[in-house]
Amino acid sequence: MSKTALNGPANRIRSASSSAATVTAAVAELKSALVPGGGPVPGFIPAPQDFAHLLAFYSTAYDAGELAAALSAAFPGTPVSGCSTAGEISPSGMTNGGVVLIAFPASNFRVHAGLIDGVGAFAVERASDVVRRLRSKLRLDGVERAADRVFAIMLADGLSNAEEMIVAAVHWAVGDVQLIGGSAGDALAFHRTSLIHDGRVVHDAAILIMVETDVPFRIFKTQNFEPTAVKLVVTAADTERRIVYELNAEPAAREYAAAIGLLPGDLGPFSFASHPLVVKVGGDYYCRSIRNMNADGSLTFFCAIDEGLVFTVADAQDMLRSTARTLDAVAADLGGICMVLGFDCILRRLDAENRQIRHEVEDLYRRHNVTGFHTYGEQFNAMHLNQTLTGIAFGAAPCTSHEDGA
Numbered sequence: 001m002s003k004t005a006l007n008g009p010a011n012r013i014r015s016a017s018s019s020a021a022t023v024t025a026a027v028a029e030l031k032s033a034l035v036p037g038g039g040p041v042p043g044f045i046p047a048p049q050d051f052a053h054l055l056a057f058y059s060t061a062y063d064a065g066e067l068a069a070a071l072s073a074a075f076p077g078t079p080v081s082g083c084s085t086a087g088e089i090s091p092s093g094m095t096n097g098g099v100v101l102i103a104f105p106a107s108n109f110r111v112h113a114g115l116i117d118g119v120g121a122f123a124v125e126r127a128s129d130v131v132r133r134l135r136s137k138l139r140l141d142g143v144e145r146a147a148d149r150v151f152a153i154m155l156a157d158g159l160s161n162a163e164e165m166i167v168a169a170v171h172w173a174v175g176d177v178q179l180i181g182g183s184a185g186d187a188l189a190f191h192r193t194s195l196i197h198d199g200r201v202v203h204d205a206a207i208l209i210m211v212e213t214d215v216p217f218r219i220f221k222t223q224n225f226e227p228t229a230v231k232l233v234v235t236a237a238d239t240e241r242r243i244v245y246e247l248n249a250e251p252a253a254r255e256y257a258a259a260i261g262l263l264p265g266d267l268g269p270f271s272f273a274s275h276p277l278v279v280k281v282g283g284d285y286y287c288r289s290i291r292n293m294n295a296d297g298s299l300t301f302f303c304a305i306d307e308g309l310v311f312t313v314a315d316a317q318d319m320l321r322s323t324a325r326t327l328d329a330v331a332a333d334l335g336g337i338c339m340v341l342g343f344d345c346i347l348r349r350l351d352a353e354n355r356q357i358r359h360e361v362e363d364l365y366r367r368h369n370v371t372g373f374h375t376y377g378e379q380f381n382a383m384h385l386n387q388t389l390t391g392i393a394f395g396a397a398p399c400t401s402h403e404d405g406a
Helices: 023-034 064-074 124-135 163-174 252-259 269-274 319-334 346-354 358-367
Strands: 003-005 014-018 051-058 080-084 088-090 093-095 099-105 109-117 150-156 178-183 195-197 200-202 205-213 217-223 225-238 243-247 277-281 284-287 290-293 299-301 310-316 337-345 370-375 378-380 383-385 388-395
Touching (some): 014 023, 014 088, 023 064, 023 099, 051 109, 064 080, 064 200, 080 150, 088 099, 093 358, 099 109, 099 370, 109 124, 124 163, 124 205, 150 163, 163 178, 163 205, 178 337, 178 370, 178 388, 195 205, 225 252, 225 277, 225 284, 243 252, 252 299, 269 290, 269 310, 269 346, 284 383, 319 358, 319 388, 337 346, 337 378, 346 358, 346 370, 358 370, 378 388
Parallel strands (some): 051 080, 150 178, 337 370
Antiparallel strands (some): 003 014, 014 099, 051 099, 080 195, 088 093, 109 205, 217 388, 225 243, 277 284, 277 310, 337 388, 378 383
16 A cells, blocks of 8 residues: 655655555556545645656665656656666665655755766776766756755665765766765675666666755764774775675674674574674774675675775664754754655664664654665765665745746
């Protein structure tokens, strides 16, 4: 059954979700929720052409090609961008096996999307070209700072091992425009992720979306860990595949397990979530989370690694409190939140489940209308992160319609 967040007046972002068993049924529910017949906002009946752009975050339980075709048919003329997930954040809470659709209204948003393909190879120049092409479409006459009216979203193949390079290239090229986003997942199968762009399915790619709006917004990130005194140095690694073979000149899994008080056989996603590894960059700590333990006792990471890198073992702290503090501060700054587009690390979800606070986190997300997906990595300006919630919050103050001229 679909769930819809109507978000107030006609010029607000709208979102819906479905966990229907088939693509046909899911898209029918999503369309019913977002266009006539789906319980519209009083006084407002939207049509597909009223949407500037659609974002789709979908489970790998759906065939991505079939979904892309169905969305294009259901919303003709409306561009769709999206990616597969490690779980969805819907108006009804956290789901597995569903699809979330977010519709940006044409009345207050102009959206420009471009594809950066072949990111597994050296794609810095292609990324810069895409940014220049998208920036040339912006209407910023009379705008003193682009960052006040424009933000950028990046969706990347979460198994490309190229996010750091692409994020750095895009951030350099966008100038003062802030960048957020997430890496596509595949429900922790680590086999193949997918993205949807311009009606087709792509892999080994990233989608860059630049959004112009007169709706007030704020970019944010929040994380919940405390560094300890325990250090682990990468002494043998395959940097291209993000595999660490040795920590402190010992087998990686064994040394990590000893550092957190476990046996290697006890390691798994929940222990990786509860005991993240962090690195210090510019005075701040950032997660470099473990993806999985391999049969040979090595560890594969979600983020880039290198020999000589010094990890600090961290302990996960009160996720609920830290996330609520951040969202409440953003809401106060905006004078209320209409909606949050969120990119939430899958390890945060696993940690919430392990600590039995999932329902409390869901309540918090519903209270602030957080909608998005669980990722294999998060983008925040020039950084590719793990075990973080990054997002963009939109203000609840009345939006100004372009047609009103106000």
